[in-house]
Amino acid sequence: MLEVAFNSLRSRRGSVMLTLASLTISMAIVIGVEHIRAQAENSFVRTVSGVDLLVGARTSQINLLLYSVFRIGNATNNITWQSYEDITARPEVAWSIPFSLGDSHRGYRVLGTDSQYFEHFRYGDEQPLRFSDGEPFTHPLHAVIGSEVARALEYQVGQEVVLSHGIGSTSFVNHDNLPFTITGVLATTGTPVDRTVHVSLQGIEAIHLGWQNGVQVARLSPDRSDPGLTELEPTQITALLLGLESPMAVFGLQRAINNYPSEALSAILPGVALGELWQIIGTLENLLSVISILVLTASLLGLSTMLLSSLRERRRELALYRAIGARPSFILWLIELEAFAMVSIAALFGYLVVVAGVSLTQGWLSENFALVIEAWPSTPGIWLYMGGSILAGVLLTLIPATLAYFRSLGHALQSL
């Protein structure tokens, strides 16, 4: 029967190829949308982990999450160094990572932080940051770059870089009086860390000496080897990541920070905020899924229509099977087999189209949208979609197949 089905499809190449093309495209859409959705969600929720509280100037939790963790947009306000010290000194706090944002290097954000960052920052399943080359910064004018920065700008340990004021990819104001030396390159994490240039808080302070409220009022050029650089004390930071001694203390500390008397602060639970943010994006994702399923349904109906209209031209062929001893069920299964073969081939081709498409756009996606996407989709959701599509195709084909079955039940032997 396999041979018959194969040759029968081959003999109707034209319509079979067109139907196959339409099915392949819609399978690719379904698989692609599901793959990107799963990957986006995965890389999204992996962005930060193991952090109990995220603290910033008073704002909505999504905004705080966006500018501190995702480095999208700008902080509305800063936290004073005094508040940082107060919070860090609290007994519940096990560790704290300060974030100071606002500068950039050729479109990549610069993050001012301290050694706590390399020790306590976690992403994915509580994975620590690893160095693929070099080591953490030890001097105010040292920098550690993410893997994406290193790859895209072809930077290596030992190279000198100049930071820019502001966050555009072309800035008119460069901090060219104080170049930084790269001391380390981090291993790929699939998070915004890959696209970040990390320097110490003192480094941030050093390049802003002589600046007030974002404007350069005096051009001061401290000497690179000036020992005073290491003693610079930051006056403000942008955000603060906290790890607590006991998770039980989270809500108490959150309340305390939100009611912090001398400054308006917000403390949020990163997991909750990530979930809320994902829900907003998720609505769009669901819409895309629904559209892709509708496209697939239209294609499967097209397959069914093609098989149905082929019954007319195949009338004599089907009658002949019966004449040489085939049962009506042979005809039903023959048509089902043809449909199954076509949908399966389309699913395979669609999968390969997605793999090829993702492979080709991988670099571009990660550069422009921070989406790190694997080329080979392998989530259970993908297999479910592919299996479901094949099943739906087989079920829809029952329409022409049963029609052919009933037509072949009783007819005179005719040599038309």
Next chain:
Amino acid sequence: MPSLKITNLQYVWPEAKVPTIDIPELQVERKDSVFLQGASGSGKSTLLGLLAGTLKATGGTLEILGTDLTSLSPRQRDRFRAEHIGIVFQQFNLIPFLTVLGNLQLAARFVNQSGQAAERRARELLESLRLDPDILDRRADRLSVGQQQRVAIARALINEPEMLLADEPTSALDSEARDLFMQLLMSVREATDCTLIFASHDGSLARYFDSSLVLSEVNRSAHKEVIGA
């Protein structure tokens, strides 16, 4: 035991008022060759459908090789047809997109005959039908009509049936090809000992057969229709 025995056979098409087939009695002995002459519209195709078991009689009995087809389930009739009855049509006897061998093996598969056994028998049959064995690998629609009709005989006989039904198998052939076809058909039939029922409107073919019947004389309903008209 006769090869075919019909008693009060009736067939009424769904939604038809009068029966298309109404044959009180008809008997064909084993190894006989019978010429069944009938114009189109005389119920010829319907009768062949009943003999082949694709139609189920609405009344009476129809025994082939001692088996009453009217008492079999549709499934059993399909099996019976595959095992005991070979059919040759006017045209479109072969699945066009399969090779000659593919066609013969497909027919053999419905009786669970193995591919090799079918191929062996196919070669024998092609030889006795004076066909080059090379055509086994040719696609059926690449053959001439004359070749196709001869392959159709091979297809009909691949499962060694006891009865061969032919429905106007020569009407698409020119006179030369028709004579060759008839000669080969009769000699192969003799060699395989099967009963042949050959339906055609062309009375000049009757000379090849042991006996001949005129359908409108056996079929009461056709008779009535003629009278009614």
